[in-house]
Amino acid sequence: MTKEIIENDPYKSAGVDIDAGNDLVDKIKKDVASSHNKNVLGNIGGFAGMYELSKNYNEPVLVACTDGVGTKVALAQEFNQVDGIGQDLVAMCVNDLIVCGAKPLFFLDYFASSKLEVNEASRIIKSIADACKNSDCALLGGETAEMPGHYVGKNFDLAGFSVGSVEKADIITGDSIEEGNVLIGIESSGPHSNGFSLIRKIIKESSMKENDRNKITELALKPTHLYPNLIMHLINQFKINGMAHITGGGLTENIPRTLPKHLAVEIYLDSWQLPEIFRWLQDNGNITQDDMLRIFNCGIGMVLVVNEDISENVKSEIKNNAFECFDIGKVIKKLIINIPGKTKSSVTNKKVKAGIIATANAEIRKTECVEFLKPLFSRALSKTGPERTPSEPDTRVTIPKR
Helix, strand or coil: CCHHHHHHCHHHHCCCCHHHHHHHHHHHHHHHHCCCCCCEECCCCCCCCEECCCCCCCCEEEEEEEEECCCHHHHHHHCCCHHHHHHHHHHHHHHHHHHHCCEEEEEEEEEEECCCCHHHHHHHHHHHHHHHHHCCCEEEEEEEEECECCECCCCEEEEEEEEEEEEHHHCCCCCCCCCCCEEEEEECCCCCCCCHHHHHHHHHHCCCCHHHHHHHHHHHCCCCCCCHHHHHHHHHHCCCCEEEECCCCHHHHHHHHHCCCCEEEEEECCCCCCCHHHHHHHHHHCCCHHHHHHHCCCCEEEEEEECHHHHHHHHHHHHHCCCCEEEEEEEEECCEEEECCECHHHHHHHHHHCCCCCCCCCEEECCCHHHHHHHHHHHHCCCCCCCCCCCCCCCEEEEECC
16 A cells, blocks of 8 residues: 555545445445335435334334344355345344234344445345335435454445334234144245354365255355235234244244243144255254254244134135245143252253153153153154154154243
């Protein structure tokens, strides 16, 4: 770097290119504006974005969430497939909002890199704007940060923030979930944006040919499904008792977040086929069934809890909107086991991790209760009744409220 350049542009000599930032703003203006609606006030480039709340609410409640894409960014950048990352970012936020019945209103993004690559950044922000449009949500603003010395090489990171609104009386809390309710699982597009530190490790350590590697990477990088339009449509037609967005923690950790404390769910693992990407990860990563359920969505991106008498109609409507769905389980009473010297929850969790199924409510106060219940549990593991050997994969698991 010459002395003349340093004197003419000292900030650029430190690694920050203001002109590149301005070029990016010019390049994305049209895409950002295309996501706006009549509720957006002001123009792009202001100090803050403004959004006029609809007057149709009696008691409006604002709902907010924030999220990122994790190390999926690294895999996307490595294989030059960054165009879907923007949709991942939007989906991780708006899919969380709709779980409580909120309609997404607007979105803000944060893009940080060591050195701003205008073309790459504009592709990503276009993807963000398109995903906002597809979720009936305005891209209200964002921040682009160039941070040399903090990020290495061409690395970048993304974060997003979204706000939605819901009528106070219409908030979905899960409190109305009851024993006997049906769980409907809506398909995912793949891993969505979770588990990628492990996915990258398995891909890196595998000895597959380049064509196979590219195929697996393409499956892993499929953009996260956007569920808002579908869910808002369903909410307007049916009573949805509860929902769970299946993200980090998989089915095991996310479904309990919507359950009342006295309930659990029984999941039928053979009610849907594990998609190819997850079968490959399980085989090549030597991952147990329990860990698969706790790390990945395993092909189920959103779970709805509904009354049994409307479940078929709900499923038909989901399929009419081009999403596949499955009856993946039911709500049951939580099995309570008391053993001297152990807490109820520790025993219950141990049983869940072992794939043991509770088909009825029971309170047993025997030191030897685990041995006592073994025959019951082994029979319950099979839909058809006969006992199965320990080497066979479990077809049902029970997940309690934590």
